[in-house]
Amino acid sequence: MKRTGLGILAVAAWVLSSGLPCHAADAIKIGYIATMSGPGASLGTDILDGFKLGIKHCGDKLGGLPVEVIVGDDQLKPEIGVQVATRMLEKDKVDMVTGIVFSNVMMAVAKPITDQGVFLISANAGPSPLAGAQCLPNLFTVSWQNDQTHEAMGKYLQDKGVKRLYLMAPDYQAGKDAMAGFKHSFKGEIVAEVFTKINQPDYAAELAQLRAAKPDAVFCFYPGGMGINFIKQYAQAGLKEEIPLYTTAFTLDQSVLQAMGDAALGLMNASFWSPDLDNPVNKKFVADFKAAYGRLPSLFAAQGYDAALLIDSGVRAVGGNLNEKDKLRDAFKKADFQSVRGKFKFNNNHFPIQDFYIRQVVKNEEGVLTNKIVAKAFTDHADAYCDQCPMK
Amino acid sequence: MDATLLLMQGLNGLQLGVMLFLMAAGLTLVFGVMNLINLSHGSLYMMGAYLAASLQQQTGSFLWAILLAVPATLAVGMVVEVVTLRKLYDRDHLDQVLATYGLILFFNELVRMVWGPQARFMALPEALSHSVVLFPGMRYPAYRLVIIGVGLGVGGLLFWLIHHTRLGMLIRAGASNREMVNALGVNIKVLYTVVFGLGAALAGLAGMMAGPILSIEVGMGEPVLILAFIVVVIGGIGSIKGAFVAAVLVGLVDTFGRVLLPAGVSSMSICILMAGMLCWRPKGLFPAHG
Incomplete structure (x- = not known):
């Protein structure tokens, strides 16, 4: 027992030492968890379409890194959401997770994801507990607090x-x-x-x-x-x-x-947003969304788009070095990007202060x-x- | 609650009941005659609504959409029966539940692939899109009156079909004693396909009538299906008359329950009705199997 324990420690030490290079990653893997099937699917699809357009506008990269998006369906069930998140963290080894349409799924996945040191960018759900006493350092909500x-x-x-x-x-x-x-x-x-x-x-x-x-x-x-x-x-x-x-x-x-x-x-x-909101980022977003998907964007698509821009700004600020968690967190907190809603900043709880x-x-x-x-x-x-x- | 409001809620209950009847009539026939538990009945309701919405876009006419979509859902039902359900009649109910649950998933994803995840719109003809004044101080949506009319008409037609035609005789015979009908040389396979098609068309018609009131979206059939099953259980399996009486009863209890009882209790009112009915008459109000 002791010997295996030591062995594991040795392997872990080796993995850690080789797995923490101080140079930029060569790609960023993003897990997208949302309700993608059943009656609630249209929101998840809209957010994803907005998110993909955001990546495209950042030059098909986020923060200068090539992007791989892995899509998972939570079926509007918290327990399935946790399963999908666990698989993404352990098997796919995603660098960040975004999406999350429904608050009940958010309440279930927020801690398991952020406890692993992985950043969670909520593109929709903003339940009150996570804005209040249970707020999390690695959770950034780019949409709104529910109320x-x-x-x-x-x-x-x-x-x-x-x-x-x-x-x-x-x-x-x-x-x-x-x-x-x-x-x-x-x-x-x-x-x-x-x-x-x-x-x-x-x-x-x-x-x-x-x-x-x-x-x-x-x-x-x-x-x-x-x-x-x-x-x-x-x-x-x-x-x-x-x-x-x-x-x-x-x-x-x-x-x-x-x-x-x-x-x-x-x-x-x-x-917080409207298709006719008068700023250049929003005009470009609405026009390009319409050209790409043949329909006008919803506010959900706008949130997905901003989620991509936020990730881009953070990763860019740390020069693509995704292991610099503290610096990355500080960069996210600055929200240094041009939002479709115009001015945008994060509060102390990482929820937006906005018009x-x-x-x-x-x-x-x-x-x-x-x-x-x-x-x-x-x-x-x-x-x-x-x-x-x-x-x- | 004053008299006008009471009458208004009575009409609402009747209208809900009539919609449920269209759903439950097909379900009770299939259950009673074919001894098949069909969970995918709600999917046929959804198919009816989607087909009618598309046909209305093509033809620009509400009436044409209904007239074309009814035979279309009939055809969908017959294809489903021939391709999948035929193999399930000899299996026990659990296998049927499993297989028809699979059909729900199949139809939901099919609709999502063909029509996309966003809800569809079905417009009302201009003449029916407003509310009419029934008498001073009481306005009622014109279209809901049409639903009540259609439901009562279809009910009458079905009653005639079941009790005064040869097909109806076979259906009644099939509901009471399947083996005997088969032994007398009736082609039970064809009868089953026809009955299932008829049930599908009725479910489709319910979906089409609901289209202008409700959102036409993936999964729209499931909430109605549960109510329809309750109606079938209360009315007695295989009985059209039972389905009608039970549907109106459920419609009224649900409507007045929602109005008069607190939120938590009102959502249980129908289940309480069913439980009470099962204690009093375990086989339902008008059971077809003696």
């Missing part, structure tokens, strides 16, 4: 002087977070807070109750397919003209708008439904949990 976008709409409606509001969301963590975030900044009367069963297809009964309650306005959070159902049925019931509906970008992002049709036209939603906008669904000159900025809700908005994070 932030909803806080922006809450602020907008508060400033607008809306008095009686009706809240609706699916009954699961992200739905509850959305409503909690909204209430951080909206202080008016909440007529009712209705949680519907997750993936419930039909809302006729709830909409009849809503109409009878006669609120001034409605705030809802229904991402993906649920949103398509909800928005279509809201319009078909004739409620759109009767009671104004407000939501966030997740309910009205580019990937679902065409499936909603005119039911979505004119609706307001909050977001939030109110967008409206319009038809562009080609008759395609898309979002247009109509107002700004927040400037340099930090999340509500950064004080609980011990990192400085």
Whole structure:
């Protein structure tokens, strides 16, 4: 037993001594973990498409190194996410991991990945525990903290002087977070807070109750397919003209708008990004994304793109020497790249401090439904949990 | 809750029930006549919706899309029966569940490859896209009234088919005693293909009718499938009449449960209904097998 132990130590010492060269790596391996199959797949595909475009714009390299992207499907299951992550760390020996669409998967994989000293760049999920007390030095979230976008709409409606509001969301963590975030900044009367069963297809009964309650306005959070159902049925019931509906970008992002049709036209939603955001990086991103994939990018694609640019900036700063973890971390923290959202910086918890906008669904000159900025809700908005994070 | 709201929720319950009936009718026929547990029934619902959405894009007409997509899903169902399910009739239910679960995965990925991961859109004809005033103070979406009409019409048609035609007689006979029908010289293979095709067409029709209300996306059939199975169990396996009564019952209980009960309890209301029904009538309301 002792002899094998010694043997392993010897081998480990040898591997370590030869495996830690002080020169630049000759390639960078990136593990991309997201939900790539089943009903939640369109987000993962969008982020990956944005990420790939980012790599292309960095000269088919990241930080000067050739890139290999290994794609893994978490099937929207935390335990599968952990399996995929373990395989990527141990078998593929990836240098970094990115992607991660859903917060439940993020909560499961964040520690196993970062504990190995590997950097995790979240391109979507931003659950509150990881922004607060459980924040991690090797986790950088390039998208947002889950509550932030909803806080922006809450602020907008508060400033607008809306008095009686009706809240609706699916009954699961992200739905509850959305409503909690909204209430951080909206202080008016909440007529009712209705949680519907997750993936419930039909809302006729709830909409009849809503109409009878006669609120001034409605705030809802229904991402993906649920949103398509909800928005279509809201319009078909004739409620759109009767009671104004407000939501966030997740309910009205580019990937679902065409499936909603005119039911979505004119609706307001909050977001950190919009295709018409006026800066040169974003213009190039939107035009090239459209040319490459034949559709307008969603905010998810924008996040994937920024994830690539962030990695590029960090790796470039350490001259491609991926083993210089501390320097790499400092470089990431500086976020020294031109984001599609304009100015961008990380907070102490490695979550973004950024502006939030109110967008409206319009038809562009080609008759395609898309979002247009109509107002700004927040400037340099930090999340509500950064004080609980011990990192400085 | 005032009278208008009560009536409104009643209509909502009826409409949900009618949609469930279209799903469950096919399921109960296949289950009752062929003794096959078909988990991929929801996939046929999804195929119906996708085919109709594509056909509507091609033809520009909602009606044509429905008229063409129904025979198309019928054909899809028959192909599935001939290619895969035919080999499963003699196996036990667990093998059938496994194989038809495989079909769900197959159809989901097929749809993703053909139509892509993004949800599809199906527009309503202009005349049906608004809500109508039933009487002062009560507006109801016109299209949902159409769904109720179509569902009741299909229900009547099926009732006639089952009880007043030769095919219906064979289906009823097959549901009560399979071996005897076979012994009397009826080509049971063809009967099975026809029944499965019919079931597929009904599921497809449900998907098409749901298309303009719901998002047409990968996996849209699974949540409906579970409700449809509950309807089949409550109504009695193999009974169209049972499926209709149970579907409306489930539609009403679900709708009023969601409105009147707190969130946690309301999601259980249907399961409580099923459990109660199983205690009271273990074979369902109108069992086909005596």
